[in-house]
Amino acid sequence: MKQRTIKQSIHTSGIGLHSGKTVALAFHPLPDNQGIHFERSDLPNNPRIPAQAALVTDTMMSSNLVKDDVRIGTVEHLLSAVAGLGIDNLLIQVSAPEIPIMDGSALPFVELFMSAGLVEQAELKQFLQITAPVKVETEDKWAELVPYTGYELNFEIDFNHPAFAKDYQRASLNFSSDNFISQLSRARTFGFLKDIEQLRQHNLALGGSMENAIVLDDAGIMNSEGLRFNDEFVRHKILDAMGDLYLIGYPIIGQFNAYKSGHALNNKLVNKVLASPECFEVVTFDDNVRCPISYFL
Ligand SMILES: [Zn+2]
Structure with missing residues (x-):
């Protein structure tokens, strides 16, 4: 069984649960063995945060990653869709400190990834x-x-x-x-x-x-x-x-x-x-x- 990423880049937007403001989201394929990464598109130099449990510093109502004072909040519904579709390598760009809430489920993310299409990569899935x-x-x-x-x-x-x-x-x-x-x-x-x-x-x-x-x-x-x-x-x-x-x-x-x-x-x-x-x-x-x-x- 091989690793997977999305076939092409795709974007959407939604409302931030806490801010109530519109948040832009973009997804891009990543090469083999890169894993899942978040990137803050609204901050200088677009800092990246890998999706790693060690970076979860706050679990108030949602799972929030923090690295070098840069924060990405409410990652769990999006990551559930990524896990459910078996995506191994993905870049997630977000224009705010929180992933938009969409309809409160993982379905909007699943539909987005399905419309982008999934592609099998060269390396074996770990x-x-x-x-x-x-x-x-x-x-x-x-x-x-x-x-x-x-x-x-x-x-x-x-x-x-x-x-x-x-x-x-x-x-x-x-x-x-x-x-x-x-x-x-x-x-x-x-x-x-x-x-x-x-x-x-x-x-x-x-x-x-x-x-x-x-x-x-x-x-x-x-x-x-x-x-x-x-x-x-x-x-x-x-x-x-x-x-x-x-x-x-x-x-x-x-x-x-x-x-x-x-x-x-x-x-x-x-x-x-x-x-x-x-x-x-x-x-x-x-x-x-x-x-x-x-x-x-
Ligand atoms: Zn939830």
């Missing part, structure tokens, strides 16, 4: 294969990566709120049998009205609306169109985790299990794996049939 369990926990929340033939993500949340039906707080995505694009990429982010009002008082979430999030009040879902899936909330948590886990620098061969995890704990897990060389190895497959992961195209 996977990080989990060879021994790694677990992190805080209070009652936990997340782990364990050995598994393929890539599977299992997530459970526990919200005591009328919009969160008991049967729909657990979900699973298996990369060998489930379709990332139709089953996961459409799941939107969600927030509680009282939290959003509080954020606004601190000049945050100025771009947040029912156009880019599921908004909940004490009674239930405020969006008139309702949910895209009965279990959209927990599916979105898997979407987030996929983006956060891609900061490990490779697609993963393993099983991710999590209970009430979020960006901070996901990042802690990735950093713990990278600090435990006895728990993983980097592998390639010169034969697609032997590779336990398949990407839908």
